[in-house]
Amino acid sequence: MANGQNKKLVSVQNLNFKYNNDYILNDINLDIFKGKNVAILGRNGGGKSTLVKVMLGFLRKNSGSIEFFTSENKIGYLPQIREFDTSFPINIFDLVISGLTNKNNLFRKFNNEEKKRAEILLKEFDIFHLKNKLINEVSGGQLQRALIARALISSPELIFLDEPESFLDKEFEFKLFEKIKELSDSTIVVISHELEKIYDYIDSIFVVEGNIRVYEKKEDYVCSNPYLHSHK
Numbered sequence: 001m002a003n004g005q006n007k008k009l010v011s012v013q014n015l016n017f018k019y020n021n022d023y024i025l026n027d028i029n030l031d032i033f034k035g036k037n038v039a040i041l042g043r044n045g046g047g048k049s050t051l052v053k054v055m056l057g058f059l060r061k062n063s064g065s066i067e068f069f070t071s072e073n074k075i076g077y078l079p080q081i082r083e084f085d086t087s088f089p090i091n092i093f094d095l096v097i098s099g100l101t102n103k104n105n106l107f108r109k110f111n112n113e114e115k116k117r118a119e120i121l122l123k124e125f126d127i128f129h130l131k132n133k134l135i136n137e138v139s140g141g142q143l144q145r146a147l148i149a150r151a152l153i154s155s156p157e158l159i160f161l162d163e164p165e166s167f168l169d170k171e172f173e174f175k176l177f178e179k180i181k182e183l184s185d186s187t188i189v190v191i192s193h194e195l196e197k198i199y200d201y202i203d204s205i206f207v208v209e210g211n212i213r214v215y216e217k218k219e220d221y222v223c224s225n226p227y228l229h230s231h232k
């Protein structure tokens with residue numbers, strides 16, 4: 001077992017969230033441990049993205065507790081592209097390096113080392129040649145690569161990826177998790193509809209469909225789903 005693998009990074013207890021009068025998340029309890037990658041699965045509209053947004057404080061919970069045992073600047077987040085205002089006038093380089101800011105230091109200056117790190121990531125994700133392009137001047141896949149680089153630039157201890165495979169071509173999609181492992185030591189929480197593509201990289205599975213079913217061991221999820229079992 002890797003060092004520090006028992007360190008708890010997040011604990012969520014009795015969490016409830018509603019949009020207007022509709023309860024979307026009901027009594028969510030979960031823990032995330034360092035080095036144990038998690039897949040969040042579940043049907044469309046089940047509340048996966050909402051759960052992550054509530055955990056990260058983008059949406060305000062109605063009740064319950066959310067505790068992080070890592071600092072805010074050690075958390076990376078890849079939102080879905082549709083959450084993003086692509087008409088915002090920012091270029092690809094600035095988008096990637098903005099992953100080093102948080103709400104307390106939004107307009108700070110970046111030092112040379114930080115700029116170098118941004119350039120390395122742009123090269124790793126094959127978008128260096130686009131660094132001066134505005135985000136509405138690149139393709140969906142190129143923007144997705146930039147957003148993944150942005151999520152990784154702070155070398156986060158914990159990274160949340162909301163459907164990272166969106167817009168990526170097959171070749172890059174295959175390399176994605178290897179690349180993340182190569183570039184960071186992050187524990188990954190990934191929302192996905194494609195379990196077979198991420199299966200080798202995850203340890204646990206949370207199924208979020210209003211409530212949550214936690215499978216500490218991914219094999220237990222597969223065993224409890226005969227259809228998956230016969231196709232694995």
Ligand SMILES: Nc1ncnc2c1ncn2[C@@H]1O[C@H](COP(=O)(O)OP(=O)(O)OP(=O)(O)O)[C@@H](O)[C@H]1O
Nearest residue numbers: 019020024042043044045046047048049050051208
């Ligand atoms: N801004 C909003 N206002 C009101 N309801 C919303 C809002 N955003 C999402 N919802 C509703 O909350 C529910 C959960 O949405 P969410 O995006 O979290 O689901 P999801 O599991 O991530 O879905 P998918 O697999 O389709 O991406 C859905 O019923 C959705 O219609």
